[in-house]
Amino acid sequence: MTAGPGREALRQAPAAPRWSVVAPQGAAGELAGAGGAEGWQLLLETARTVRRHGLGALWLLDRTDTTPRRAPEPVWEGWTALAGLAASVPGLELGLLSPAAPFRNAALLAKRAASADHICGGRLSLGLTAAAYGPEHHSTGAAPAAGEPPSGEGGAPEGGFPEGDSPEGGFFGDEGGHRAVGETAEALRALWGGRPVTLAGEHVRLAAAHCVPAPHQQPLPLILRLDAGEEGAGARRPADAAVRECTAVQWTGEARDIACAVEEFGRRRTALGADPGGVRHAWAAECRVFDSVLERDRWLCSPHEVHFWSHHPDLLARRSLYGTPDQIADRARSLLAAGVSEFVLWFRDYPRTTSLERLLTDIAPRIDTTAGPGAGTGGAEE
Numbered sequence: 043m044t045a046g047p048g049r050e051a052l053r054q055a056p057a058a059p060r061w062s063v064v065a066p067q068g069a070a071g072e073l074a075g076a077g078g079a080e081g082w083q084l085l086l087e088t089a090r091t092v093r094r095h096g097l098g099a100l101w102l103l104d105r106t107d108t109t110p111r112r113a114p115e116p117v118w119e120g121w122t123a124l125a126g127l128a129a130s131v132p133g134l135e136l137g138l139l140s141p142a143a144p145f146r147n148a149a150l151l152a153k154r155a156a157s158a159d160h161i162c163g164g165r166l167s168l169g170l171t172a173a174a175y176g177p178e179h180h181s182t183g184a185a186p187a188a189g190e191p192p193s194g195e196g197g198a199p200e201g202g203f204p205e206g207d208s209p210e211g212g213f214f215g216d217e218g219g220h221r222a223v224g225e226t227a228e229a230l231r232a233l234w235g236g237r238p239v240t241l242a243g244e245h246v247r248l249a250a251a252h253c254v255p256a257p258h259q260q261p262l263p264l265i266l267r268l269d270a271g272e273e274g275a276g277a278r279r280p281a282d283a284a285v286r287e288c289t290a291v292q293w294t295g296e297a298r299d300i301a302c303a304v305e306e307f308g309r310r311r312t313a314l315g316a317d318p319g320g321v322r323h324a325w326a327a328e329c330r331v332f333d334s335v336l337e338r339d340r341w342l343c344s345p346h347e348v349h350f351w352s353h354h355p356d357l358l359a360r361r362s363l364y365g366t367p368d369q370i371a372d373r374a375r376s377l378l379a380a381g382v383s384e385f386v387l388w389f390r391d392y393p394r395t396t397s398l399e400r401l402l403t404d405i406a407p408r409i410d411t412t413a414g415p416g417a418g419t420g421g422a423e424e
Contacts, residue, residue, distance in 0.1 A: 059378060061406045062098030062137070062324070063088065063398065064388035068117035069105040072392035081116050084393050085123060089131045091395065095402040099135035099167060100127065101386060104146065107178035121154050128162035136162050139169035139267055139292075142219070142226035142245070145184050149251040151226070152233040156257040164258035169265040169292065170226060170284070172219030216279060221245065224281025227264060231287050234262060263289040267326060270295030274302025277310065286314045290322040292386050296360045297376045300325065304381035324384035325377050329363040331370065331397040331405070338365055363387060367405050374409050 066072050066084050073081045092100045102120040120138050128136060136158070140146055151168075159166040222245040229246045232239045233253040241248045266288045270276045276295070291307060293300045300323075308318035332338040342355040342364065363370055363385070374385065389397045 059374070059382070059406075059409060060098040060324070060384035061095075061402060062101060062135075062384060062386045063092050064101045064103070064326075064386060065089070065123070066389070066392040067102055067105070067120065067123065068115060069103050069108060070388070070392075071108045071111075071113060071115055073116040073118075074113070076116055076393065078116070081118060082126075084395075085118060085127065086130060088395060088398065089127045089134055091398060091402065093131050093134045095406075097402060097406055098384065098386075099137045099165075101137040101139060101169070102127075104138055104140035105175065105178065107175065107181065109175060109178075112177050112181065121158065124158055124166075125161055128158065128165075132163075133165075134162065135165045135167075137167040137169055137265065139171055139265075141174050141179075142170050142172065142223040143229075144222065144245050145174055145179055146226075148226050148229040148246045149233060149248055149253065152230050152253040155230070155262060156234065156253050156255060159257040159259055159262055160255065166257075166259070167263040167265050167290070168230070169267050170223050171267040172216070172223050172279075173267070174219060218245075220279050220281050220284070223266070224283035227281075227287040228283045230264065231261070234260075261289070265290045265292060267292045267294070268303070269293070270299040270303040272299060274299055274304075274306045277303040277306035282310075282314055285310050286316050288321060290324060290384075292324045292326040292384075293382070294326050294361065297373075297380045300377065300382065301380035322384060323382050324386050325382045326386040327362050327388075328390050329370070329387040329397055329401060330390035331400045332364070332366055335366060335369070338369075362390075364390070367400070367408075370401070370405050371408050374405075378409070 065088055089100050102124050104120040106117055108115055124136055124138055155168045225243040225246040229241055234256050236256045238250040238252045239248050240250055264287055266284055268276050268291055270293045293303055304323050311318040363373055391397050
């Protein structure tokens with residue numbers, strides 16, 4: 043059992059930003075019409091590209107359905123695909139973003155992560171999100187309506203969801219979801235300690251559960267996915283346990299809000315007696331590289347894009363990394379100045395890998411590795 047890239051490694055990380063990639067798994071419909079062999083080949087090629095450049099990890103999602111609309115299109119199951127990629131691409135860093143309890147059983151999640159960490163040689167990070175994909179969970183019975191008995195892997199809270207915590211619209215509910223993430227984080231850390239664990243929480247209930255073998259890494263990196271919220275309000279939402287136990291945060295949102303969120307998250311860590319410097323801050327977003335500003339703007343305003351994501355083009359652009367190489371480099375520098383040291387990107391032109399290759403080959407090497415708080419912010423809101 044060896045120490046992986048946990049808290050100590052994060053504190054000693056070099057200034058160069060990391061460029062991690064969300065795999066073309068199909069959850070956003072990018073594999074529509076593809077066959078099984080074709081989809082797996084795309085995953086393999088993407089994994090090999092990420093490994094060849096060596097700038098970050100390949101992330102998968104614990105999803106079984108498409109979003110924002112459910113459709114009978116190919117979606118690769120995250121844990122299965124992760125294990126296959128770990129065996130097929132040695133040395134690849136991997137991450138998986140999972141819902142928390144009650145949609146995923148904490149003991150089974152601990153066992154899956156520990157097993158996968160050994161398969162990939164201690165290169166796994168596990169992400170937790172308070173977001174729950176309501177239509178998907180309803181379709182599998184993991185999120186029954188109030189009063190229905192729970193079923194599926196995790197099940198809903200006994201008696202259904204409390205008022206205000208309905209998964210309608212794709213979310214478990216802000217407060218309920220964050221409480222569940224906190225309980226899940228506590229349960230995972232306890233289970234990975236190798237001893238029997240008994241918990242009687244609101245969302246996690248364990249009776250002498252155990253996880254043996256423990257993960258290869260001690261500690262295994264535990265990542266939070268959070269929306270920064272207006273003026274960083276999102277940093278005040280996670281439960282104390284999640285803030286204390288995490289080793290990194292993947293923020294979504296705009297640069298100015300992320301800067302506030304990073305500061306507020308540091309204050310919360312300090313108040314809890316945890317080292318603010320023991321957490322790496324990342325930006326999770328979509329990316330697409332264009333040859334000209336005109337080409338980007340025409341694409342952003344196309345009816346398909348506006349209808350698909352139901353966002354105004356300007357808002358979508360501010361929360362994403364769309365643009366020419368110069369625009370993307372400027373946005374990246376503004377986010378480094380906001381306190382971000384990693385980018386976690388899903389590419390909008392999947393199943394093609396044009397933008398992925400251009401970003402890793404042509405754009406990432408141009409970013410000033412010394413950029414950080416206080417650096418220039420040109421193009422931050424372009």
